[in-house]
Amino acid sequence: MSDHPYSGANTRRNIFAFLVGKVPTAILTATILAMLARNLSATEFGRYVVCMAMLDVTLGFSTIGLDWVILRYAPVYRLHSTRARLLGLILRVALVRVFVLAAVGALIFALATFFPAAAGKLPVDLVWYFCVLMVAEGATRMLRDNALEALSLQSRLQIIxxxxxxxxxxxxxxMGTQGGGTAQWMLIAETAASCICLVLALAFMLTGLKSMEQPDPAWVPPTFSQMRQVALFNYSSGIVEYLFSTSFLMLVLGRFLAPATVAGAGFVVRLIEMIRNYLPGMLVFSLVRSRMIGNYVRDRNFDDLRTWARFLFKISLLTLLPVCGIAAVYGREILEVASAHRYGGYGVLFAALTFWLALRLHRLILGVVFNAADMMRLWAKASALSLLVLPPLLLIGPARLDIWFLPAVLISGEVVANVLALRIMRGTGREWETGWDWIIRSFLALGAGVAAAAFLPRQGLAWLVAGMAVLTVVYCIGALLLRVIDRTDQQLINRSSGRTLFKGV
Structure with a gap:
């Protein structure tokens, strides 16, 4: 290869493939959500939401840090080792993952069969389908999401x-032609899709690694002890993150609230997750993450790592804020259209969770910095201390807080985790500027956009689209006038694009 897989040129090619693939994927994901709301009854949709939330939680709690072993060391092996040793690492980790998932699935199935109460809100009639899906989806995510991302093979990932x-x-x-669907059929479809994706991911990984640079004879591979340390520290912090995840909190709500209420909150959560996954900042995040780790491993330059992390957060927040404004002004109308007038009453919850995404994005980016700089122990400490917010909220009770238990836990947990992580980082002598000046200017621009949209009528789809467009345009003009994008950002944009988009910087 003419350049290493984490170079600027290769990253730009991956970004192009990523964005080209994400456009149809975003449309297809929105279509799936709308079709779920229309083709499943509220009861069946609620059962499906519980199963998918349980899936995410179970997969998260059973990773034992294996995902981060791939994300952290696959780039290292690709830069310094041979194709055989790289594939050996990935396949060994994947096999361990399958073994763990099979054991967890057998335990869940046994508990549901002999002690149904132990299954919680997981529908007993769906347990078998759930366990099969869990094994298939867990193995697929290991190869598709972790290995293909870490190996900088984005075009293949998007195809899958x-x-x-x-x-x-x-x-x-x-299902629509048959008059409606069921949660059982959706789990079967999810399993079939996961199995097909698993085969494709393995094939694409094998073909994508045909050409690799010559191995570095002086390179010493990481020891099992080092990999175990990365796995365990990330697993401990990952457990905390899953305790603050929307999936886990939906399971908690499911034990206290009516199925119809859980279905409405679940619809909002699925929409929020879709927004998060398709934000421009998050679109680039999975690409830049592997490059940040790969470049830091090669150069050991923390200043460069910090600069890219802060730039990534700024781009993420700037693209998120107009979405927050739109949700605040038009949240009810958007949910009415998206859910066929079923869940419009959850507009305020929708708006609150869009603002939570800003804190979540910052925490994800900090996690990459801590891992790249080999500070996993400190990251695990910050994550563990954020659990202190859970006891008082559980004492108040999800039943008393109703659906507001969800944003209360999510927002408070992210605030504590971010503050503690920054204090710990600064305690090691590494500086980190939050950038309150440009954040305040960004919110001023958003306020101008919201004020402009508030004067427009809200009746009809045409006015809804017009209002969202006006809000976004006024926000962008305000951000430009207030110079939110500074000279350093312009230089980084030039470096990222490989072109002189901003002259004189």
């Missing part, structure tokens, strides 16, 4: 994601 969405849409379309 589009294929999975098409399978689910075909299933929902068939």
């Amino acid at each position: 994601m589009i294929g999975k969405s098409l399978i689910l849409i075909a299933t929902l379309g068939y």
